[in-house]
Amino acid sequence: MALSALQAQGEIKSPDSRVDQNPQRGRALLKQIRRMKDEGGKNTWRMKSFQKFSAVVTVAGLISLCAGTYAQERKLEPLTISYASVSGTRAPLWIAKDLRLFEKYGLDGNLVYIASGVVSVNALLGGSVQVIAASGSSAVGAAARGAPIAIIASLGPIAYKLIAHPSITSIQGLKGKVIGSSRAGAGSDYALLRLLPKLGLQPGKDVYLIPTGLSESDRRLVIMLQGKIDATIATEDNLLQLELRGQKVSVLADFLDAGVYTTGSDIATSRQFLKERRRDLKAFIMALTEAISIGRNNKEQAFRVYRKYMKIDDPRLLESMHKNYLLRTIPPKPFPREEALQNDIEDLSYTYPQLKGRRIEEFVDLSLVNELESEGFFTRLHGR
Structure with missing residues (x-):
């Protein structure tokens, strides 16, 4: 009998199937085996047929098992x-x-x-x-x-924040101050240019942008705390690291909250x-x-x-x-x-x-x- 026919009749199960899931079927098969043995040689063809059937089921089970595990064994x-x-x-x-x-x-x-x-x-x-x-x-x-x-x-x-020296506590307090950016043409520099007008600040008039040449925001925070610049862009990670060291800063704006996406x-x-x-x-x-x-x-x-x-x-x-x-x-x-x-x-x-x-x-x-x-x-x- 073809594998497809056996599958259609329910003779071949998935690799997860177990005999004890259908005990009546199991007992029936055992009775069939005993009956074949008792009837002796005149019915040996029945035993051979059953053996052939068992072989087909076994091979089919192996094929099914291989198919089921192919996803794990295929070439990556x-x-x-x-x-x-x-x-x-x-x-x-x-x-x-x-x-x-x-x-x-x-x-x-x-x-x-x-x-x-x-x-x-x-x-x-x-x-x-x-x-x-x-x-x-x-x-x-x-x-x-x-x-x-x-x-x-x-x-x-990027979840940027506008961070200022702790002595500056408001947006208005930034007027006339220096904001240190990464470098001219950097993504953070453009983001800053988008943010400031939303805060009511005009670059070059209300505040002054100075490229520091420092792409790492933690290094810009260091020179800000040294008083070399008044504010800069940083991330939430930078803020918490400062807090863990006991250093205070002012968070003046959240770029994502302001709708400035980079x-x-x-x-x-x-x-x-x-x-x-x-x-x-x-x-x-x-x-x-x-x-x-x-x-x-x-x-x-x-x-x-x-x-x-x-x-x-x-x-x-x-x-x-x-x-x-x-x-x-x-x-x-x-x-x-x-x-x-x-x-x-x-x-x-x-x-x-x-x-x-x-x-x-x-x-x-x-x-x-x-x-x-x-x-x-x-x-x-x-x-x-």
Whole structure:
């Protein structure tokens, strides 16, 4: 009898089926065996038929078992992912790696740290990495120069704060003061230029922006506390670290609350790789999204990766990281933030005139996240 026929009759079960799930059937088979033995040689053909039947069932069971375990035994597809900073937004990447979620979705995922968005883009174009997690402005800037790059997902914008010396306690107190930015043309510099008018302050008139050349916000905070500048941009992590050291500062504004979005950790790949390895990129986004869900709902797992990769041990800082990144900044569904990308395009147009009037649709490919959305993958993970 063909395997399909046996399956249709219920003769072949999944590898999880057990004989004792149907004891009456088991007893009937035993009686049939005894009857065949008692009837002797004149009915040996019955025993042979039964043996053949048993062999078919055994082989079919093995085939079913192999099919059921194929997902675990198939060849994993290699995928190298770079990230451009060691910060709270990288937690889903670390969780996916440590919990072997990449393997779960058929990938041999390898994480590498490349401390520059520009260098990350070059590595992507050179083929040494296939996916980058970096500021969206890096991908947009490269695309403006003709690089075939697309943003396919995101781990959220940067949660900047406007921080001032403790002697300055209000927005009005900033008038006539110096705000130290990173460098002219940096994403944080553009974000600051967007924020100040919302606070009623005109750069160059009410306040003065001075590029410090320091990309690390903690270093800018040091010179602020030394009195060399009056205010700067920093993150929630910086604030808590200062608090743990007993140093007071004034928090004058929250960029996200003010509606000022800056790309922080967008996921990009080459358009050629997207075309050739679409299935693998979809699997990567699935692993990443499951890691986000785990990080949101399992604080201890989030704490473990922050301890391991960021060398953070203080319970208050760990709580802050979980709250401000996994529960606030990182989206449950990894769709890029349109406002942040549009801001990047407009800001970069001062450096790349060819970006003037361009729209985000030219720099992103949302087909994979849209596909997962329509399939209900995000809803199954997050329950909504």
